[in-house]
Amino acid sequence: MITLDVALGDRSYPIYIGSNLLGQTELLKKHLGGSEVLVVSNETVAPLYLDKLMASLEGCRAESVILPDGEKYKTLDVLNNVFTALLEKRMGRQTTIVALGGGVIGDMAGFAAACYQRGVPFVQVPTTLLAQVDSSVGGKTAVNHPAGKNMIGAFYQPKCVIADTAVLNTLDDRQLSAGIAEIIKYGLIRDEGFLLWLEENVEALVGRDTDALVYAIEKSCINKAEVVAADEHEHGQRALLNLGHTFGHAIETAMGYGEWLHGEAVAAGMYMAADLSARLGWLTKTDVARLEKLLRRANLPVKGPSISIEKMKDLMAVDKKVQDGQIRLVLLKAIGEAVVTDDFDAALLDQTLEQCQV
Numbered sequence: 001m002i003t004l005d006v007a008l009g010d011r012s013y014p015i016y017i018g019s020n021l022l023g024q025t026e027l028l029k030k031h032l033g034g035s036e037v038l039v040v041s042n043e044t045v046a047p048l049y050l051d052k053l054m055a056s057l058e059g060c061r062a063e064s065v066i067l068p069d070g071e072k073y074k075t076l077d078v079l080n081n082v083f084t085a086l087l088e089k090r091m092g093r094q095t096t097i098v099a100l101g102g103g104v105i106g107d108m109a110g111f112a113a114a115c116y117q118r119g120v121p122f123v124q125v126p127t128t129l130l131a132q133v134d135s136s137v138g139g140k141t142a143v144n145h146p147a148g149k150n151m152i153g154a155f156y157q158p159k160c161v162i163a164d165t166a167v168l169n170t171l172d173d174r175q176l177s178a179g180i181a182e183i184i185k186y187g188l189i190r191d192e193g194f195l196l197w198l199e200e201n202v203e204a205l206v207g208r209d210t211d212a213l214v215y216a217i218e219k220s221c222i223n224k225a226e227v228v229a230a231d232e233h234e235h236g237q238r239a240l241l242n243l244g245h246t247f248g249h250a251i252e253t254a255m256g257y258g259e260w261l262h263g264e265a266v267a268a269g270m271y272m273a274a275d276l277s278a279r280l281g282w283l284t285k286t287d288v289a290r291l292e293k294l295l296r297r298a299n300l301p302v303k304g305p306s307i308s309i310e311k312m313k314d315l316m317a318v319d320k321k322v323q324d325g326q327i328r329l330v331l332l333k334a335i336g337e338a339v340v341t342d343d344f345d346a347a348l349l350d351q352t353l354e355q356c357q358v
């Protein structure tokens, strides 16, 4: 097992990465706030892994609440089911909420933990590659609004993250690739060495080679933990983790939540960011072609769906990076070097939006 640290002073916490961690009783138990636990999962993940997790909580009062599966259920309405379960079961302030699922469950359970009785302990047990390399680390929690993705939420750190790589065996290939998009992101924004490794090993990831997966999860979590430790509340460099997300969130919202997977929308969005960076003279055409090749090898899209430029820009303006009404984008000065900027010619953005869709 690999243990990493998210260094946030007295709110620091470990990320455990390894195979068959789900059944390890002591790993989870030592991070509980008391003896009451509410596991939040969904209709797909619970039949696969809930019993195993519950068994490791023997001796605790462990309850569960099962939410419908899908990005379209990441809403305030559905979140209320968690509060109803907590209240009906008379669960107290020491109750630990455990998220067992992908990023949707992690984001929702985390937000519930931030709100219930003004904050109860929280543990992340991410079960998708995307959640293991990104969403379970760093304390961003949220639900979607019909008008904008992840617009209602809170920063709320977990007590630990338990990333059991064995659960990835049941994940389908499309979801695995969606996770690889966020892995590629770290290479593009701050770790060219990791990008080079990805260029050598992307087929091993797609083919679920265990060593390659563990290495990619570890490198991703190291990158994410460093950024979060330096800028927990996104006053500066944490925004760089949003490479491709302003474009991607607009695609997800325009298409209807769940049509395009988050990782797929981020992949197309990263390609758009690279395309615009090249139009600004920062990246070369060779850099953009290099990214295109890597995304394609990971079975990820490079072009977005057909959406009018006006609609894309409208949706991109509903973004947490907007300042004084101005869209700010994460762009690439070079491979491995990202910046947040509003200093781009609007006509070039139009060209990117026009060229980078099917």
Ligand code: NAD
Pocket: 042, 044, 045, 048, 069, 070, 071, 074, 101, 102, 103, 104, 105, 107, 127, 128, 129, 130, 131, 134, 135, 136, 137, 138, 139, 140, 141, 150, 167, 168, 169, 170, 171, 172, 175, 178, 262, 263
């Ligand atoms: P997801 O949670 O919808 O999971 C994808 C699918 O895989 C679901 O159908 C799920 O039920 C299923 N699944 C999960 N684990 C499985 C397993 N082990 N075996 C079989 N099926 C399994 O999607 P995701 O890609 O994990 O997460 C995307 C969400 O994460 C988005 O809402 C996005 O906004 C959010 N996100 C948050 C952060 C953050 O920092 N908080 C970062 C990135 C993404």
Ligand code: GLY
Pocket: 134, 135, 137, 138, 140, 238, 239, 241, 242
């Ligand atoms: N996924 C972006 C962040 O955690 O900041």
